Amino acid sequence: MSATVYPAPKTSSAPPLSQKPGAEASCPAGIFVLLAGGALWLVIATLLALLDSLKFHNTNLLAGQSWLTYGSVQAASSAAFLYGFGVPAALGLGLWFLCRLGRCALAGPVCVFVGAVFWHCAVAIGIGAILCGRSTGFASFEIPLWCARLMFAAYLMIGICALITFHKREVERLYPTQWFVVGALFWFPWIFSTAALVLLAAPERGVLQPVAAWWYAHNFDNVFLSFAGLAATFYFIPKIIGRPLYSHYQAVLAFWTIALFGSCGGIPFGAPVPSWITSLSLAGTILTALPIAAVAGNFYETARMDFGALDAEPALRFICVGLLFWIIAGAQQIAGALPNVSAITDFTLFGAAQKELFHYGFFALTVFGALYSILPGLLGLDGSAWSPKLLKLHFYFSFLGALISYAALLVAGLEQGILLAEGRNSFDDVMGRTLFPLRMSTLGDLLVAGGAVLFLLNFVGVLDKARRQCCARLKEAA
Amino acid sequence: MNSGPLLFLGLFATMAVSWIGFILTPQMQLTGLSQTNTVAVGNTLPETYPVAPSGEAHAGAEVYRANGCAACHTQMVRPSDLGSDLRQEWGVRRSVAEDYLLREPVMPGSVRIGPDLANYASRADTNDINRLYLRLYDPKQITHGTLMPPYRFLFDTRKILFFPSTNAFVPPDADAPPAGYEIIPRPEARALVAYMLSLRQNGYLYEAPPPESLRAKATNAVPTNAAPAAAKPAPAPK
Numbered sequence: 001m002s003a004t005v006y007p008a009p010k011t012s013s014a015p016p017l018s019q020k021p022g023a024e025a026s027c028p029a030g031i032f033v034l035l036a037g038g039a040l041w042l043v044i045a046t047l048l049a050l051l052d053s054l055k056f057h058n059t060n061l062l063a064g065q066s067w068l069t070y071g072s073v074q075a076a077s078s079a080a081f082l083y084g085f086g087v088p089a090a091l092g093l094g095l096w097f098l099c100r101l102g103r104c105a106l107a108g109p110v111c112v113f114v115g116a117v118f119w120h121c122a123v124a125i126g127i128g129a130i131l132c133g134r135s136t137g138f139a140s141f142e143i144p145l146w147c148a149r150l151m152f153a154a155y156l157m158i159g160i161c162a163l164i165t166f167h168k169r170e171v172e173r174l175y176p177t178q179w180f181v182v183g184a185l186f187w188f189p190w191i192f193s194t195a196a197l198v199l200l201a202a203p204e205r206g207v208l209q210p211v212a213a214w215w216y217a218h219n220f221d222n223v224f225l226s227f228a229g230l231a232a233t234f235y236f237i238p239k240i241i242g243r244p245l246y247s248h249y250q251a252v253l254a255f256w257t258i259a260l261f262g263s264c265g266g267i268p269f270g271a272p273v274p275s276w277i278t279s280l281s282l283a284g285t286i287l288t289a290l291p292i293a294a295v296a297g298n299f300y301e302t303a304r305m306d307f308g309a310l311d312a313e314p315a316l317r318f319i320c321v322g323l324l325f326w327i328i329a330g331a332q333q334i335a336g337a338l339p340n341v342s343a344i345t346d347f348t349l350f351g352a353a354q355k356e357l358f359h360y361g362f363f364a365l366t367v368f369g370a371l372y373s374i375l376p377g378l379l380g381l382d383g384s385a386w387s388p389k390l391l392k393l394h395f396y397f398s399f400l401g402a403l404i405s406y407a408a409l410l411v412a413g414l415e416q417g418i419l420l421a422e423g424r425n426s427f428d429d430v431m432g433r434t435l436f437p438l439r440m441s442t443l444g445d446l447l448v449a450g451g452a453v454l455f456l457l458n459f460v461g462v463l464d465k466a467r468r469q470c471c472a473r474l475k476e477a478a
Numbered sequence: 479m480n481s482g483p484l485l486f487l488g489l490f491a492t493m494a495v496s497w498i499g500f501i502l503t504p505q506m507q508l509t510g511l512s513q514t515n516t517v518a519v520g521n522t523l524p525e526t527y528p529v530a531p532s533g534e535a536h537a538g539a540e541v542y543r544a545n546g547c548a549a550c551h552t553q554m555v556r557p558s559d560l561g562s563d564l565r566q567e568w569g570v571r572r573s574v575a576e577d578y579l580l581r582e583p584v585m586p587g588s589v590r591i592g593p594d595l596a597n598y599a600s601r602a603d604t605n606d607i608n609r610l611y612l613r614l615y616d617p618k619q620i621t622h623g624t625l626m627p628p629y630r631f632l633f634d635t636r637k638i639l640f641f642p643s644t645n646a647f648v649p650p651d652a653d654a655p656p657a658g659y660e661i662i663p664r665p666e667a668r669a670l671v672a673y674m675l676s677l678r679q680n681g682y683l684y685e686a687p688p689p690e691s692l693r694a695k696a697t698n699a700v701p702t703n704a705a706p707a708a709a710k711p712a713p714a715p716k
Contacts, residue, residue: 056625059618063627070627071546133544137585166482174480182482186489194501199583206578208508210586215500252479259489263496270556270563271586272573274507280499343560347552347590416590423565427593428621435625 028378030112030158034092035371035378036459037120041084042364043456044127046449048077053442056435067131075135075142076127081359082140082220083151084123087188088116089367090228091158094181096374097231098162101178102169108161115157122150138199138209140217145200152192159185176251180231183259184224191219207273218266221358222288222333226258226326229363230295232370233323238302240316240373241309246301254294261287265333269342285337292330299323314391318369321399325361329354332410344421349438350413353406356441360448361402368398368455375459379466390458398451405444412437511579516681519688527681530580531673538673541666543583545629552587553596553677567601568594569679571686577679592626599678610671611647611663619650632667635659 052073055061062068099106106112126147129135135142143151162185166178195216198204204212238245245251264284267277303309303320310317332354336345345351376385412434419430479485515524531539542548555569563569573596578584603609612619615633617626633647638660646660655661663671682688 055627059625059627061627063629064631066545066631069545069629071549072544073546074549075546135543135546137543137546137548137583139548139588172480174485179479179485182485183489186486187493190493190497194497198501198505203582204505205509206511206581206584207575207586208504209584210578211504212501215496219496256488256492259492260495263492264499267500268588270554270560270572272554272575272577273504274575277500277504339560343556346556346561347588347594349589349591352589420566421562423562427566427590428624431591431625432623 030106030109030116030161031092031095032378033113033116033120034088034095034158035375037116038085038088038092038367039371039452039456039459041080041088041120041123043449043452045077045080045085046360046445046452048073048080050442050445050449052077053445056438057442066133072131072133072135076130078140079123079127079130079142083126083143084120085367086220086225086228086359086363087155088119089363090184090188090224091116091155091162093232093367093370093374094185094228095158095162095165096378097177097181097235098165098169101171101175101235102166103171104165104169106161107164107168112158112161115154115161118154118157119151122147122154126151136200138195138213138216140220141195141199141213145196148192148196148200152189152196155189155192159189175235176245176248176255177231177235179251179255180227180234183255184227184231187219187224187227187259187263191216191224210271211267211273211277214266214268214271219263221355222262222265223258225358225363226262229322229326229366230254230258232366233295233299233319233326236315236319236370236373237299237323240313241303241306243302243304243306246298250294250298254291254298257287257291257294261285261290265337268346269337269339270346282337282339286334288330289334292327292334295323296327314386314388314395315369315372317395318365318372318398322362322364322366322369325357325365325402329358329362332357344417345413346417348413348417348420349409349434350417353409353413356409356444357402357406360398361406364448364452365398365402368394371455376462379462380469381462381466385462385465387458387461390454390461394451394454394458397447397454401444401447401449401451403444405441405448408437408441408444412441508575511575513579514576514683517683517687519682519692525681527683528577528580531676534669534672535676536582536673537665538669538671538676539581539583539585541632541670542673543585548585548587550587550589550591550626551593551595552590553594554586555594555596555679563594566593569597570600571679571682571688573679574683574686576683576685592624595674595677596679597677599675600680602675604675607671608648610674611667612649612653614667614670615647615649615661616653619652629667632664632670634662634664636662 051062051068052070055070095106095112123143126143129144129147130142134144136144166182195212198212199209199216203209234245234251261284265281265288267273267281269278269282271278310320335341336350336354372386372391373383376383379385415437416430416434419425419433420427513526513528516527518524554573555563555571557572558564564572577596578586609620611633614629616628617624618628635655636659638658642660643662645662647663649655649661687693
């Protein structure tokens, strides 16, 4: 197969700041609020997840507090991850990529800044509302309607600026990262407004509600988060390794197949809906093997097992492991959708394991890698601003945490499914026997939370350096 | 792939495919769903199905939602060839779209850390309301080693004035309140129990017919009315 060699994004050849106000000079505030706020929400999400996990060790833990029930905390943790961390991280990184690859300044930086502040405030109110018992009851769309409206307005403020930035780019030719960013930018408002409309504003009747909720959750993960994460993967792996992307066409294939097949799915095979819906969902999910193969093959050929670079550049380590987790999570989703397997694994912790790996394994690690590369630049520092010790520790915490959590939940889910499928065991016996792996996942949650805190500490150190540098400059000027 | 408008159109088209498949077409197919009659089994007569939950049960659904019960409990029973839901005696037949017609919001859940509740009312002892309260107040008294936390904030412990309340929840000795005190379920607990007692998916329908064994009995018994849903509409007069 003849592969078109595609040039790697050469950021080093960008014009110096003195000649032309580039991304760094004009856009930090808005992007910075999005990314830093996201890092803060991630810590909150992981701490809430840890609290939930601890409830499996002692069911009486905080059981007297009506706002800290297992279900409320889980909804709050999920909302903090998806809307506090996921969407702002996707937007912040996306804006940065659009500026950097289009060689242009951010359009409407004030608008982005205000939008980012609005978004984070809306998420904070929404999570408070969830804990006060105002959750909608739909997984992945727990935020109440009035709050979703605020978030949508804030998103539009940022999204429109992103599109204008994209439109006035100075480099006409698009790199795959830009497709993925634009895809994510469009996908989120479409699915979010659809879900808000048919679930909350004008609720559909009966079983149509869960169909829409499953569809939304599936799209959020498989298309929106995949696009946002892979945008970083496609940018950083070729750039850091210093080799062009192996195949442009495989990237095209991956992009369109994620959009087409990744968006069809999420309905459990035994769900109480007309069977054509579950069949369509099954077909779409199986066909996501195509983008997984295309992405895996493309990066395998690009990297050619270049392990030296992994050691040299910490950001690359995060992104490569994130990519690996994306592939595993995708493969597990396909396996779990097959009717024979789903008969055993549906509605067990098997699905929770997949979500854990996708969120904390793939997306969080990829974003960490990207943040390690770009945050110092936004603050006018270079990569050496990070404390290498904390960075290394953070990698092992986040990587092992996601892995342990995933493995524990996977074992618990499979055990639960197989024991239940035997049909002789009572449900309570089965849960008793899966309790050990379930409790093991707490260790993973603890490490993941520790990793998020370590990142925040390291980030505070970088901020401090930036402050000192800024003070020194002011003194010089005086 | 260097043109922004083309990228937009392509994304819009793929999005539209998914949206038409999972939002629009199901809406067109199912939005006209209405109450129907159950399939008669044996000597029973067809009944209207589903019946609307009572006002208190509806309020209970809000309690169920607010406390995130759906994080651990599903409310859907899969067919007999998919998993062991029916063997777990969580239902007598698979769940179908009709079952959720009058529910708002619909909370089918996605993971079973606790048992499925689609048919809870059919297996609960509806006469022993005290036991249902105990399931909320101290689940360990019913199933030792259960992962379900106690929901005591749904109850008030208060001093007995003059004579004990008839609505009081009487726990077993291990949870007994101090002498002179009684435990009163708050309105939320009462609503939640009403909701749990409204969870019933036991009417046989055209799309969820009774199992073979029951159908064989039905043919031997006195002929009953055919299910209206199954009956073909009479040809229109010309």
